[in-house]
Amino acid sequence: xxxxxxxxxxxxKDVTAELRTKDIFSAMAVFALLATVIFQxxxxxxxxxxxxVLPGVVWTTVTFSGVLGLSRSFIxxxxxxxxxxxxxxxxxxxxxxxxxxxxNLLFITAVELLLLPALSILFDVxxxxxxxxxxxxxxxxxxxxxxxxxxxxxxxxxxxxxxxxILLFPVMVPVLIxxxxxxxxxxxxxxxxxLLQWVRLLLAxxxxxxxxxxxxxxxxxxx
Amino acid sequence: MASTSVPSNPPSKRSRxxxxxxxxxxxxxxxxxxxxxxxxxxxPTAVNFTTETERLSQRIxxxxxxxxxxGFFAFFVTAVSGAVxxxxxxxxxxxxxxxxxxxxxxxxxxxxxxxxxWAQTTWGKPYPIEDPRINxxxxxxxxxxxxxxxxxxxxxxxxxxxxxxxxxxxxxLSVPITFLSIRIWRTIHPAVIGTGSxxxxxxxxxxxxxxxxxxxxxxxxxxxxxxxLRWRLKLEDLRDQVDGLKALAAGGDx
Numbered sequence: 001x002x003x004x005x006x007x008x009x010x011x012x013k014d015v016t017a018e019l020r021t022k023d024i025f026s027a028m029a030v031f032a033l034l035a036t037v038i039f040q041x042x043x044x045x046x047x048x049x050x051x052x053v054l055p056g057v058v059w060t061t062v063t064f065s066g067v068l069g070l071s072r073s074f075i076x077x078x079x080x081x082x083x084x085x086x087x088x089x090x091x092x093x094x095x096x097x098x099x100x101x102x103x104n105l106l107f108i109t110a111v112e113l114l115l116l117p118a119l120s121i122l123f124d125v126x127x128x129x130x131x132x133x134x135x136x137x138x139x140x141x142x143x144x145x146x147x148x149x150x151x152x153x154x155x156x157x158x159x160x161x162x163x164x165x166i167l168l169f170p171v172m173v174p175v176l177i178x179x180x181x182x183x184x185x186x187x188x189x190x191x192x193x194x195l196l197q198w199v200r201l202l203l204a205x206x207x208x209x210x211x212x213x214x215x216x217x218x219x220x221x222x223x
Numbered sequence: 224m225a226s227t228s229v230p231s232n233p234p235s236k237r238s239r240x241x242x243x244x245x246x247x248x249x250x251x252x253x254x255x256x257x258x259x260x261x262x263x264x265x266x267p268t269a270v271n272f273t274t275e276t277e278r279l280s281q282r283i284x285x286x287x288x289x290x291x292x293x294g295f296f297a298f299f300v301t302a303v304s305g306a307v308x309x310x311x312x313x314x315x316x317x318x319x320x321x322x323x324x325x326x327x328x329x330x331x332x333x334x335x336x337x338x339x340x341w342a343q344t345t346w347g348k349p350y351p352i353e354d355p356r357i358n359x360x361x362x363x364x365x366x367x368x369x370x371x372x373x374x375x376x377x378x379x380x381x382x383x384x385x386x387x388x389x390x391x392x393x394x395x396l397s398v399p400i401t402f403l404s405i406r407i408w409r410t411i412h413p414a415v416i417g418t419g420s421x422x423x424x425x426x427x428x429x430x431x432x433x434x435x436x437x438x439x440x441x442x443x444x445x446x447x448x449x450x451x452l453r454w455r456l457k458l459e460d461l462r463d464q465v466d467g468l469k470a471l472a473a474g475g476d477x
Contacts, residue, residue, distance in 0.1 A: 146393065153386050157376035166372060167390060170365040171397040174404040181408055197407055205400055212396060216389045219309050
């Protein structure tokens with residue numbers, strides 16, 4: 001319980017800072033909306049194509065805008081010299097990981113709650129159904145779990161935020177495939193029970209990589 | 224004064240390891256030559272293909288499988304060496320991880336391109352998007368190019384070794400999940416060319432002599448990998464010595 005309180009303290013710190021500056025959320029949200037508009041022009045969508053490309057549009061927009069937020073997650077701490085303070089705090093360092101992960105999840109989810117209705121209107125396909133949200137939520141968890149770890153890795157590199165997508169995207173492929181395939185199936189009218197193997201794949205990914213990231217996070221921030 | 228304090232291995236130890244190294248290199252050269260003979264001349268021609276090109280390009284298979292196996296094994300070595308580095312903090316293990324990752328990228332690219340040549344002759348196109356193996360190979364190459372880029376972007380050796388180890392472990396764990404996801408994707412979406420060609424690929428019966436050629440190719444490539452790994456580690460040792468000498472020279476100037 002004491003551990004949970006420490007995690008929540010970090011989440012509270014990040015959310016409060018974000019509510020005051022709105023740096024991360026505004027950048028992610030505007031980028032996400034820009035991306036949807038650009039996709040609309042890029043694909044020059046016609047009615048019969050909508051359901052074919054929309055799942056891909058959802059996931060590329062979520063990952064591209066998500067990477068923006070993830071890359072800020074540790075850079076802000078580093079630029080203001082706060083990371084040392086966090087590391088000196090008397091607590092298990094995995095609390096920092098889970099605090100950051102939950103914070104990132106909240107920011108990405110907030111953007112998704114804006115993005116999905118916007119896509120629904122622009123593409124005239126209703127996306128806010130529970131099965132679709134299940135796929136989005138599971139995919140976002142896997143994305144944020146690996147992304148939070150790599151965000152802490154990338155602040156140590158020369159190029160910092162440029163490094164994050166290069167590290168993250170190749171490892172992200174299973175989430176993209178399962179997410180796109182799941183939403184495509186649902187939009188094609190397949191029942192969720194036919195798509196359970198994709199749900200299981202996402203669950204497996206989430207469990208494997210949240211655990212791995214939790215175990216390896218200590219090595220990333222030590223010094 | 225400066226020259227006496229240059230760090231180096233005791234002579235006896237170094238000459239013994241050099242002997243092992245020479246034998247390994249010679250063994251690699253001989254066994255790759257033998258593997259070439261076995262797979263290009265000695266192994267029987269596959270019977271069930273219709274055209275001469277298909278029959279001949281089937282012989283790509285021996286080196287294709289061998290390089291694919293060595294590539295995957297090299298990445299496994301990178302992940303394990305990374306984990307050992309994180310536990311022991313001995314720089315040597317990081318050098319092994321780096322060397323093995325470079326070799327893994329090289330062998331996986333050989334696997335990928337030989338597969339593309341074969342796919343062009345047999346499937347009629349170089350990059351069958353519906354095939355799980357070629358897609359996995361491409362993504363794995365990208366993971367380890369990212370690994371090498373990460374190393375290049377960090378100046379401090381200790382930090383570079385630590386973060387690269389973490390990435391090597393996560394990257395390796397993603398490989399089976401990527402392969403699985405692409406395979407499920409494909410079994411749901413049976414592709415027109417894919418299904419026919421999968422049977423064509425599995426269709427040639429592996430004659431006993433073919434199995435011998437394949438196993439020997441895998442053996443030869445594994446020995447070649449071990450020899451190259453040793454060469455690459457030697458290079459890393461020499462770099463360390465140069466760095467040590469440079470530091471000494473800089474110290475002497477002051």
